[in-house]
Amino acid sequence: MLCPERKGYAKLLGAEETLLKQLAMTIVQLCEGTAKIQVHMASCLPLPTDRECFRPRIDLIVFVLNLHSKYSLTTVETSLPHVDASFFLGKVCFLVTGVRKEPHSSIHMDTIKKLATTYHSLLLFGDLEVECFRTSMAQRLIRILQICAGHVPGLSALNLLSMMKPSLEPILEEM
């Protein structure tokens, strides 16, 4: 089912390196033997230019936001303008963690929902610090990555986005 030569490339972007590292480790561990995946981690965009020639074409960008840290939101907001417009056709998603300890949130949920709607991208919620939630989130991301990389015949990133659209629509009506 998967093309054996072509790898899927995901980019995780977020301020908190520990979260990104743990998620990246979980993703590659789940992919042991089945799919070829490479995960790039970055703390902000634009990327440093020194490794330009080694960078492959990215299939999926995941922006990781922590509700407890306003700094993670500003990092993502300053990085978004540097993303090429073509990515926003289903190849970008926002991943929000830290949802369980609601009283300590520094970022309002509305801000994030508005962000996802403005950039017309998927919004995922999951507590990355708990292992079982991190594993299930990694499985979802692998599936989305496979679709975005074109490994699933008949299904493209744009198809996926339009299928998920009903979940974005109610938010648009609220605005």
Add this chain to the structure above:
Amino acid sequence: MDEIVAEFIRRTILKIPLAEVVKILRIWNFLPESQLKTLNLRQSKESVSQEVVELCKKKHASMKEAAILDIIYHQTCQIKKIWIVYKMTKAPGEEVDLFDMEEFKDSFKKVLQRTLKNVHISFRESEDNAVWIRVAWGTPYMKPNQYKTTYVVYHSQTPFVFICHCRIKKYIPELCQALMTAGSYHEIRQMELRSLYLDSLKAIVFKQYNQDFQTYCTPLEERNLETEIVDPRIIHENMKEKERIQRVTREAFGDYVQPRIEFAQYKLETKFKTDSKNGILAEREEPFRCLVKFSSPHLLEALKSLAPAGIADAPLSPLLTCIPHKAMNYFTIREK
């Protein structure tokens, strides 16, 4: 032996964790070793303290010895009370006399007892030229209350005094006067530095917190290697940025373990700044008063880990990083 003394000793022993009781009694050196060996530590704490009181009764312990026991307890166990740092200064042009511990103690006692009746003063010298002073306060009509005590730690080779006040605050001026006179100083000033941890305060004011540099260098390098991901399928794009953050953090905080303080308080007396011309707070002449308090079980280590964890940008505000260098954790920020 007085019932008051007996009760005081009983309550003091009750406060000491069971594992430390014999150690503290040994340091106290009032009960002979043979009796300490026969102490049954397998019973409840109440019974242990009762047994110690009985032994003390036989030896006719007085309040004087009991006060020393109290000092030793405070010196050995971590007390949940705040220490405040004071700095004394000499008058300009005054000569530095040779310090004599006995003279200091005599002078301190005389001055304090001259101004206040019914104070009970105890001294205990410790190593590094320091003396612990315990003062129990009374009134002209009441004997000193042994449960309302102020502790003073004075390092004779330095102008610093560490005071742990009790709830009775009205005798602070007299206490300060006694310290100044006894130490031949001209002035005493409270510093903006407070913490539960006396050792950390000492490390900050004596500038000894950065002496661990050599011992902490290698574990840090080892730690860095361990956290590197060896998996070739994971690539870190911003290694340079990560290294910059670590370098900036190291420059601000050093490689050593930070002294332990629990809070930093910033009192803001600055005007409210806003871009919009509307709103009730804009264009106000009076300062907008606001208090910001940072608290943590180990504040400086927490601040040090903010930038590497990606929760804050590096470099951190100098208001936060200057705490050990300026020996302050209470700040007042005014309009420039």
